[in-house]
Amino acid sequence: MARKNHxxxxxxxxxxxxxxxxxxxxxxxxxxxxxxxxxxRFALRVSGNSGCNCFVAGEVAHARGSGSAPPGAKSTR
Structure with missing residues (x-):
């Protein structure tokens, strides 16, 4: 996977x-x-205080099943 410069x-x-x-x-x-x-593709389950360098400031997305383990939602973006 080619990585963007974050x-x-x-x-x-x-x-x-x-x-x-x-x-x-x-x-x-x-x-x-x-x-x-x-x-x-990794279906990463994270908390609000997790973080990384793929960060883009903006509104959080909402979808049913996103907080489940494992996450069961289809991406909204």
Whole structure:
């Protein structure tokens, strides 16, 4: 997989690639999945205070099943 040049690091709770359940509020301990295109195949379950350098500031996505273990939602982005 070719990696993009990611220079910005941030927490999942502030990232557009963080997807949580439809009724979930977003916080440090909220569990959801990472829906960044290059990472979707891994079905990563992360918390709001997890973070990485694929961070893109934006609104968190919501989908039913995103907070399940394993995450059962289809990506919304």
């Amino acid at each position: 220079d910005e690091w941030g927490e999942c709770k502030d990232c557009k690639w963080f997807e949580v359940g439809t009724d979930a509020s977003v916080g440090n301990t909220t569990l959801g999945r990472c829906i960044e295109e290059g990472l979707q």
